[in-house]
Amino acid sequence: MTVATVEPIGKEAVAEHQPILHDDPNDTLLFEKLQKYILTHYPNPERIGCPDPAVLKKFADTPREVGLADLKDLHIFKCAECTRALMELRQRRELAKMQEESHPPIP
């Protein structure tokens, strides 16, 4: 018996190359992809319009103390450099949190 291979055409071919990705309730995939999208599409090596690095650090450490105006509104969503800096700050914060949990301060 001969089995013919049928090449996908039209919508099927597109669907094959663009699989639908399902996200979790935390929207992890969405924010991961958004992060990658910003890093690829919004290079800003000259740091034009970026908030002060101290503001970014404050936003990562004590976000309640930072407002939209301090962050220059949605600038971070349009800046690969700020997004990268924020990722690094988040990593550091999580690392510090893990260390804190494994070695709690002696009362």
Next chain:
Amino acid sequence: MPLSSPSNLCWNVIFPPEQEWIEKTLHVAIKTIWQRARNTARTQFGDESLAVEIMEVAIEKAINRLKEGPPVGSDEASLLLDRFYAQEARRRRKANRKLTFLGSSAELPSNPVQNPLAPVDSAIDLDVILQGTPPEVRLALLLRHSRARWSEVAEILGTSAASIRVRCQRALKKIRHRLGISEHGK
């Protein structure tokens, strides 16, 4: 590189003895109009070497015409050849008008051409997506962008994770659509 003479290119035609005069007459005709033919190719097409190709076509047509009639002198043959040459040049000019040649492939940059406005286009996209979103939603999205979980964002904003997620839903849906991600469970 010197141009090959069309007489070197085209005399593969074998004439019967009674038509051998065509060969001799045409040789003279070619020599008569050759310089002008080169000038025409240079001025009209910017490439003198095209004179050879155009002349080959003209010679072929002239031979066919001369074969049909009685012997003619070199002056008449020159006029005939000149006319066929001009005819072929005109045909090529017309054909070229339908196409636009922008340099050769060698002149193309080795890197693929990138749209210099691509970053601008992207910026417009996200601006449109987040246009008109309330400040608290903007801040929540920024917080979620810098944190791993909605529960953390909710804690910072003094609300519940479900509530803040619902308020961000419209913007999230648009971003999902832009990034090709399906929502959980749908």
